[in-house]
Amino acid sequence: MKNVYIVGICGTAMASLAGLLKSRGYNITGSDTNAYPPMSTMLKDMGIEIKKGYSKENLEGIIDRIDLAIIGNVVRRENVEAQFIIDKGIPYYSMPSFMEEFILKDYRVLVVAGTHGKSTTTSMLATALEEMGENPSFLIGAIPLNFSQSFKVSKGEYFVIEGDEYDTAFFDKVPKFIHYRPFSAIITSIEYDHADIYPDFEVYKSQFVRFSQIVNRDGILVLKDDPIVKGTISQNGVKRLFYGDDASSDSYIKGISYQGEFMVVDASVNGMSISYPLRVYGYQNALNSLAVITLLGGLGYDMKRIASALENFKGVKRRMEFLGEYNGVGVIDDFAHHPTAVRITIDAVRRAYIDTGRYRRLIAIFEPRSNTSRRNIFFEEYSKAFTEADMAIISRPYRKGDGIKDELDVNGVLQNLKKYGIKGFSGEGIEELKRIIQQNAQPYDLLLFMSNGDFGGLVWETINLLKGEA
Known part of the structure; x- marks a missing residue:
């Protein structure tokens, strides 16, 4: 074969x-x-x-x-x-069934699941194990900058994998993560998504219940300490550890600060106070790192050693990836598409780049491309997701030829943003979007592109435009 x-x-x-x-x-x-x-x-x-x-x-x-x-x-x-x-x-x-039958059976599998933060948390987990000399295998739906590729096969004990809740194939109608033989797992969040295949939140949540029930009884289940996750995942015989920002959690964040190119996280893990720097920004990334420390600490690794390993984490391609500055205009590329991810990303970028004085204005440029973001189901959420930006530019929803009828009302979102004093524009195609950007971008502005696809090449075409090469 x-x-x-x-x-x-x-x-x-x-x-x-x-x-x-x-x-x-x-x-x-x-x-x-x-x-x-x-x-x-x-x-x-x-x-x-x-x-x-x-x-x-x-x-x-x-x-x-x-x-x-x-x-x-x-x-x-x-x-x-x-x-x-x-x-x-x-x-x-299917891809997951192949992994289950031919690859994962030879390893202790660590699965990172959840609506948000999967790729980054999985990348952090793989990086921490690598930095500690554990030589993990991994498969991630993004490219960690520490490795320059999204996979690795080794003879180490652990296989780290991103666990997606989307269904597997037309002939294999279960969530992907059901195939992954989890020895231990992290669930970062549970928030309604994938409206094209899950008719309501209850059905969506039930996929995570099913996943939690197949975690090995000798392993650990690390859960975000929030009401939805705690209310969804009940005790089932697996050791559970909670992380978050509440002092009642097993691990919690006490505060974050920015020092030069680092974000410093102050946290408590099982009663031990630790402080560690990260090269990535945003409160969500602080939580992602804490989930990794909680899991690996629960598996017996020294907390300070894990934190030291995470200091070397460089980030993930297309996850708040700073591409450079061109004639005074900064450019960041990100994968955000769910309204919560859009809001969290904008907030993190503002705190790291605008509030620290590195740039003057934040212009958020968004393509509704995923099966959920193209629909109007999150109209109200998108209307609030951009409130920390200084300007919003939103393309018309991506057309896949599937004839969805409840398309996101982009003009309505932009109209609602006016209530918050945020200027907004919509664009029909790449050329119109480039024209809007060219008319509005000024030196000391920061452009934040967000799409779960290639945005029609807009990011790099904009960079060429800023460089005067378009």
Whole structure:
């Protein structure tokens, strides 16, 4: 079993799996309709061929050499390649079921789940174990800057993996994290998301209940200490540790401050006071780091040693990633798309860059692209999510051809922002958005781009515009 074909290879998790398999000696080929950085760049650098689009022609010349196929969760039942693979009798798996059967059974698996903060917390956990000499394997839906790739296979004891609650594939209708054999786990948050597959919050929450019930009884379940998480995840025989900002938690943040390029976190962990610097900003990142310290401390590692390891964490691509300053205008790229993530990201960037005097104004530029953010279900939340920005520029919701009827009312959101004194603009396409940015961006402004996709190339086109190269 050496020749693997991946349908939907450029998704964040699928590209990570492709790289992982390539590193283990598999021959990998795949296809996708959307290939964009950073995952497309990572695949190209590894010499993995990406066939553009889905067609029988992609497969006809190689079908006899394919040992198995992995089909992504974005691929629908009627996909021509998926049907061709099934009709030809090629063994096929979802990404999580492949991981469960062929990879994870050899490790103690540490899973990071939750609505928000999964990629960063998973990256922190992998980095801390690496810095402490534990040589972990990992698979993350983003690229940690400490590793320059989203996966690693090693002979260490632990496999660290990001646990997504989205469903697995059209033929495997369970959340991805159900397949991951968790020895121990972190749940960072539970807030309604994925409205395209979960009809209401109760159904959504039930996925995390199901996940919590498969954590190994010899492991640890680390939970964010908030009413929703505590009210959802009941005691089930697994040791539970809580973290948050309340002194009743096992671990809690006492305060944060900014000192030069570092954010310093003061915390209490199991009654021990610790203070440690981080190279990443924002209260959410302080909580993410505390979740890691709580888990690894519960597994027996020294608290101060964990905190020292986290000092070397450099961040994650497209998670408040500072791309540079161009003619006096700073540019940050971020993956935020849920309204809570948008609000938290804007707040963190303001505190780190505006309140400290590094920049004068914060201009938030947002693309409603995810299946949830394109819908009007979070209209009120988006109307409040941008209140810490000085200006908001929001594109029209991304069109996927699925004909959703309850599309986010972008103009209504911008109208509501006027109540908070925030100037806002909407744009129909990349050229119009570039024009709006060019007309408004000034030296000492900071542009914060937020999208869970490539935003049509807007980020780098804007950088070229600021450099005078457009």
